[in-house]
Amino acid sequence: MGTGSATAARAARFEAVALAIGAIGPVDFALAAGTCLGLAAPSGAGKTRLLRAMADLDAHEGVCRLDGRPAADFAAPAWRRRVMLLPAESAWWADTPRPHLQPHGLDAYLAALDLDACVLDRPIERLSSGQRQRLALIRVLSHAPDVLLLDEPTANLDGANIERVERLIRAYRQDRGACCVWVGHDSAQLARVADEHRVLDARGQLAHRPCN
């Protein structure tokens, strides 16, 4: 591999080229290590489907690359461990949160999101939607992915917890050089958390692409 392409690969940790699914897209972006893309769109415009395409959970057109390697070079589960989706509604299969979470670094994450360790052994359905959403984020972070695909990660949270989540994700990105694609409605929030922005219109087409 020549120096030129190695430099390009370093410059773009995570990139999407002509990514499209159904009538949504195409979308292009290239994210340097530690940066975050904010993706805003009205409901039903297909943000979630774009995130699912990035995680290779749905058949799609275009290519996503991680450190210069296209998704097709990875076994699908290996790709999703590196490029991990946090869905708007996470599902749980065990009765309590604990079996879903990796023990490594768990206490620090709980503390960062103001969760008491006792919630880990409470039945999932007794937890508030905000607690579940924060635990789902911890579940994703505890797998240590390189790219976070966040689908409205603070939709069920109050102001203090929104701030905690934003802070935790920023710290995670800076510590690991992880990239992030943050989907949301709140343009003020996206301006806070993201370094780069894309806006989809109601038909899933790129409405506005500022120069970077």
Next chain:
Amino acid sequence: MQLISLSFFDLALAALAVLALAATTFAMRLGIARTLLIAALRTTAQLALVGLVLEAVFAQRQLVWIALMALVMLLLAGREAAARQKRPFIGGYGFAAGTASMFLSSFVTAVATLVIVIRVEPWYTPQYAIPLLGMLLGNTMTGIALAMDRLTQEVWRGAAVIETRLALGASATEAVAEMRRDAMRAGMIPMLNAMAAAGIISLPGMMTGQMLAGSPPWEAVKYQILIMFLIATGTGFGTLLAVSVGARRLFDDRHRLRLDRLRPI
């Protein structure tokens, strides 16, 4: 002991009893009289038809005819199993998977039994081969139909769990493992119940028939035990096979859940 041959008049007497039941349910407005009569007619017509065919096949004793009959039985069983699915696979895949699994488990078990256990000459003697295969197919069909139905419904309902697991980096096999196990168990429950109840709660039909036909009870019992083991083996392996094939079909090579391969209700 001698077999007492039944006359058509004897059967007509029994049919009167069914008519009486139909009249009673009609009077009580259970809404089932029509279905009952159609079912009774179907049973008569189907059994009469199969009787004619069996008389011919038994008289011929030729492998071709027996194989042809076995093939027809297999295809009908496959069709029944596919028809009982609430959310079948699109494009005949469920029929193919069910039929192939039934073929492998039932035919292998039946032929092995004829050759190794019963050692009848020739091994395809219809008097042994056809009833054996029929019982195996019937039970395997039930097992596979239940198991596939359970699998597709569980996966449909549990799609969010499966997709969350996939998103967290699980392989398709890991993501569906629990539902796969549940489906396999569901397919084997009727067989387990039948074995547990045999002789105590129910006298199995085949054994009853053999005794009615004049066999000493002990001989009938030995055959029944053999059949129970064969049914357990055939149903068990057939169910495992069909569920494995079906579970694989629910995902593609990129470990994506493919509910679009099931027919929506």
